[in-house]
Amino acid sequence: MIDDVLEIGKVKFKSRLLIGTGKYADDSIIPAVCDSSESQIITVAMRRVDFNATTENVMDFIPKNMQLLPNTSGARTAEEAVRIARLAKAAGCGDWIKIEVISDNKYLLPDGYETIKATEILAKEGFTVLPYVNADLYIARALVDAGAAAVMPLGSPIGTNRGLKTREMTRILIEEIKLPIIVDAGIGRPSEACEAMEMGADACLVNTAIATANDPVKMAKAFSNAVKAGREAYLSGPGAKSNLAQASSPLTGFLTEGQ
Amino acid sequence: MSFYNICAQYDEECLKEQLASKTETDVKHTLAQEQISPEGFLTLLSPAAVPFIEDMAQKAHKLTLQHFGRTITLFTPLYLANYCTNRCVYCGFNTKNKIYRSQLSYEQVESEAKVIASTGMKNILILTGDARAKSSPEYIKACVEILNKYFPSVSIEIYAMTEQEYASLAESGVDGMTMFQETYNEKLYPVLHPSGPKHDYRFRLDAPERSCKAGMRVVNIGALLGLDEWRHDAFKTGLHAHYLQSKYPGVDIAVSLPRMRTHVGHFEQTCVVSDTEMVQNLLALRIFMPRAGITISTREKAEFRNNIMHLGVTKMSAGVSTEVGGHAKAEDDSDKSAQFDISDTRSLTEMCEAISSQGYQPVFKDWEPIFGTL
Numbered sequence: 247m248i249d250d251v252l253e254i255g256k257v258k259f260k261s262r263l264l265i266g267t268g269k270y271a272d273d274s275i276i277p278a279v280c281d282s283s284e285s286q287i288i289t290v291a292m293r294r295v296d297f298n299a300t301t302e303n304v305m306d307f308i309p310k311n312m313q314l315l316p317n318t319s320g321a322r323t324a325e326e327a328v329r330i331a332r333l334a335k336a337a338g339c340g341d342w343i344k345i346e347v348i349s350d351n352k353y354l355l356p357d358g359y360e361t362i363k364a365t366e367i368l369a370k371e372g373f374t375v376l377p378y379v380n381a382d383l384y385i386a387r388a389l390v391d392a393g394a395a396a397v398m399p400l401g402s403p404i405g406t407n408r409g410l411k412t413r414e415m416t417r418i419l420i421e422e423i424k425l426p427i428i429v430d431a432g433i434g435r436p437s438e439a440c441e442a443m444e445m446g447a448d449a450c451l452v453n454t455a456i457a458t459a460n461d462p463v464k465m466a467k468a469f470s471n472a473v474k475a476g477r478e479a480y481l482s483g484p485g486a487k488s489n490l491a492q493a494s495s496p497l498t499g500f501l502t503e504g505q
Numbered sequence: 506m507s508f509y510n511i512c513a514q515y516d517e518e519c520l521k522e523q524l525a526s527k528t529e530t531d532v533k534h535t536l537a538q539e540q541i542s543p544e545g546f547l548t549l550l551s552p553a554a555v556p557f558i559e560d561m562a563q564k565a566h567k568l569t570l571q572h573f574g575r576t577i578t579l580f581t582p583l584y585l586a587n588y589c590t591n592r593c594v595y596c597g598f599n600t601k602n603k604i605y606r607s608q609l610s611y612e613q614v615e616s617e618a619k620v621i622a623s624t625g626m627k628n629i630l631i632l633t634g635d636a637r638a639k640s641s642p643e644y645i646k647a648c649v650e651i652l653n654k655y656f657p658s659v660s661i662e663i664y665a666m667t668e669q670e671y672a673s674l675a676e677s678g679v680d681g682m683t684m685f686q687e688t689y690n691e692k693l694y695p696v697l698h699p700s701g702p703k704h705d706y707r708f709r710l711d712a713p714e715r716s717c718k719a720g721m722r723v724v725n726i727g728a729l730l731g732l733d734e735w736r737h738d739a740f741k742t743g744l745h746a747h748y749l750q751s752k753y754p755g756v757d758i759a760v761s762l763p764r765m766r767t768h769v770g771h772f773e774q775t776c777v778v779s780d781t782e783m784v785q786n787l788l789a790l791r792i793f794m795p796r797a798g799i800t801i802s803t804r805e806k807a808e809f810r811n812n813i814m815h816l817g818v819t820k821m822s823a824g825v826s827t828e829v830g831g832h833a834k835a836e837d838d839s840d841k842s843a844q845f846d847i848s849d850t851r852s853l854t855e856m857c858e859a860i861s862s863q864g865y866q867p868v869f870k871d872w873e874p875i876f877g878t879l
Contacts, residue, residue: 269574271864293873296627322755326875333873350754352796405572458570 250481252449254426255342255374255395257313259286262443263473264315264428265466266453267304268294269405275462276307283466288312289344289451291319292330297337315376317344324363331368343368344398345377354404358385362392369393378430381415386423397423398430398451401442405454407434410442420446436465436472443476444484507711508748512689512741520547520737527551536560541793546743549789550736558785565791565817572796577860578820578868579853580628582662583617584829585609585648589634591701593687595732595765595774598634600701607829608639614648620832622655624824624853627870629656630683635664635703642670646677653678658872660723664702665712671719680872681723682716683761684709688732689741697732713745717753722872724749724756725800730778730786731765739786743793750794759798759820760790766804766848780809784816791817803849807859810849814863823856825849 251258264287267276280288288308295316296303308314316334321327324347331343345368347360356379365375374395379385381399389397399416402408409432410416420427426448433439439450452469459465524547532554535545548554549561586608589598597604609617621629629652633640645663652659660681661674671682686709688694694706703709713724726745728738742760750758764783765774778786783805790799800820801810810821825847826832851859857867 269576271575271866272861273866294868294871295873296870320872321875329875330873351757352750352754354796407571454571454574457574 250477252426254287254376257374259313260284261286261470261473262449262477263439263470264289264430264449264451265456266451267291267308268453269457270462273302273304273307276304277309278463279456279466280309280312282463282470283456284470285466286312287315289315289317289453290339292316292334292339293320295337295339313342314340315342315344316340317378318346318364319348321345321347321364322349323347324360324367327360327364328367331364331373332371335373341372342374342376345375356380356400358382358388361385362388365389365394366392369395376428381412381419383415383418383422386419390423390425394425396426396428396448398428400431401429401438402432404431406432407455408432409434409438413441413445416442416447417445436468439469440472440476440479443473444479446480447476449473507714508745509707509710511744511748512710513691515737515741515744517690517692517734517737520740521734523547524551524736527553529553529556532557536564536792543744543747543793546747546789546793547740549792550739550743550785554789555781555785558781558788561785561788561792562816565788566815568791568795569817569819573819575865576868577814577818577865578628578798578871579626579823579856579860580630580658580660580820581621581626581822581824581832581853582630582632582827583614583621583652584632584827584831585614585645586633586636586640587829588636588639589701590637591635591703592699593701593703594697594699595729608633608644609648609830611647611651613830614651617830617832618652618655621824625869626824626853627656628658628660628872630660630662630681630822632662633664635701637664637702640664642666642673646674649674649677649679653874657870657874660725665705665709666715668715668719671716671721675716675720675722678874680721680874681725682713682721683725683727684712684716685727685729685761685763686710686742686745687729689728689738689745690733693733713749714752717749717756722757723759723798724753725759725761725798727761727763727800729763729765730783731774731776734776735778735782735786739789743790746790746794746797750797757798758794759800760794761800761802762787762790763802763804783809784813787813787817803847805848807849807851811859811863814860814865821856821860823851824853 261284263285265285267290316339318327318330327347345364347357361377365377369375376396378398386397402411428449429442429447430451434455456465527548531548535548662683698704728742746758798819801818802822803825860867
């Protein structure tokens with residue numbers, strides 16, 4: 247397991263759990279959540295960052311050793327996402343960007359076409375681009391061509407805690423796409439993160455399930471353990487499944503006896 | 506087809522009958538569903554749902570937590586002017602009321618902005634009376650340009666405009682609009698708004714839709730609770746929000762729940778809305794529209810506002826003055842020209858402490874202006 251690292255844009259990470267900064271009752275809990283989650287990548291919505299803060303600001307609570315992943319929450323078009331990404335970079339938030347382009351505020355489903363356009367522009371500008379998309383093979387392939395550093399399919403719509411509803415489509419992405427597949431959105435329980443990792447997802451991003459738990463620090467730890475367990479199970483190669491029971495005393499065993 | 510056609514399907518008699526026909530079984534059935542229909546929303550607003558308020562509260566709390574987390578976004582209103590050409594019988598700005606009328610100069614707007622910004626406030630809602638000749642779209646636009654230097658989010662609550670005017674304001678940096686229909690009762694509406702541009706029910710009713718078409722990011726609607734039978738107005742407000750959310754998925758649709766307050770003038774309120782009824786309205790709306798923003802203003806008392814933070818509210822005003830220039834003005838200089846009396850007079854700092862003490866985070870900034878950036 248020593249060499250089992252997650253590599254995104256030439257940067258290597260030991261942890262495969264990405265976390266967020268939204269929805270907490272108090273941002274001051276973020277360092278403890280980072281600590282217990284052991285996460286090394288944290289996403290933050292640029293719309294919430296106060297660049298001229300005179301009072302407390304979410305950025306004050308993000309440990310400096312973590313990879314900052316600004317996101318473009320609030321963008322409705324590729325153009326808006328690109329502007330937010332450039333603003334984040336100009337504000338000193340680095341050149342990693344999670345593209346979120348959403349123009350349906352009821353279900354918060356990502357717009358694949360606009361996401362691909364934004365990814366292409368920003369990748370050419372040298373950004374490490376992690377796009378949040380539907381679990382769709384064609385979109386994922388286009389993102390590979392556009393220069394994405396990873397693909398982040400949703401497990402179910404943002405903030406719903408409904409789990410891995412896109413299981414089959416995500417499995418296809420895992421099989422077909424050579425970039426890291428990070429299951430983003432909808433993961434509500436550690437067991438669901440574990441399931442995604444067992445399937446072979448490279449990582450999971452979890453925000454709502456941790457931030458809205460009664461004890462976010464303990465829940466972050468639970469997710470950390472679940473992601474590790476799922477990864478170890480995947481690497482161990484689980485035994486094959488069967489719809490039929492495998493009899494311990496087969497009735498046709500005599501046919502092969504003596505061979 | 507505009508919302509007018511949908512609204513017109515529910516006359517007051519029909520609503521009265523439907524509300525009265527709802528049963529305990531209907532409420533239980535509605536609460537068991539994951540997503541509810543307009544019919545279910547009506548059920549939760551009905552008298553039959555009153556004994557189920559705690560069940561509704563549990564559901565509303567969970568939905569709000571899931572979609573918004575433990576956060577309350579803060580904003581404050583800035584009154585640019587109180588000149589008005591309307592005679593709304595319940596409003597302190599009524600043209601017949603003898604109050605001191607004024608309008609901020611651009612220098613005064615900047616002074617107000619500096620005072621408000623120094624408190625840490627980031628979201629500003631600008632208001633005027635309905636007097637185009639005084640508070641023209643050009644004047645408002647110029648004020649927005651000043652305010653954009655201090656606040657990442659500037660919204661408007663002004664007279665109803667055309668789509669082109671909304672588009673022009675959106676381009677200049679306005680990211681949200683609020684429009685209260687006051688009452689959706691088409692027969693009562695002209696009685697309450699006897700003259701002035703606001704007399705035009707249909708032009709006001711369609712204003713939120715025009716602003717959606719014009720590219721506003723957030724559109725906030727509401728009825729002034731206490732003008733008519735609250736269940737009727739609450740239902741039509743929810744229906745209006747649902748219509749806008751379905752037709753304009755790119756726009757954040759929000760709802761305010763203002764209750765009638767005392768003001769300069771004499772309006773005999775016939776429909777008093779109790780605290781329990783306010784809560785029922787809030788809970789039904791949250792369950793019907795899980796993703797909609799819900800605003801509660803300082804019209805409500807401090808204790809009530811503290812208690813309802815857990816029930817679905819996502820946005821609150823704080824540090825409020827409803828007087829023109831009231832933020833920069835010394836307290837003893839008050840000229841009694843406010844639109845209405847506020848109940849929660851807590852400062853922004855006190856409001857933040859109250860929000861934190863309820864286990865919630867006060868959010869100052871929730872929008873990064875995209876226009877005019879890199």
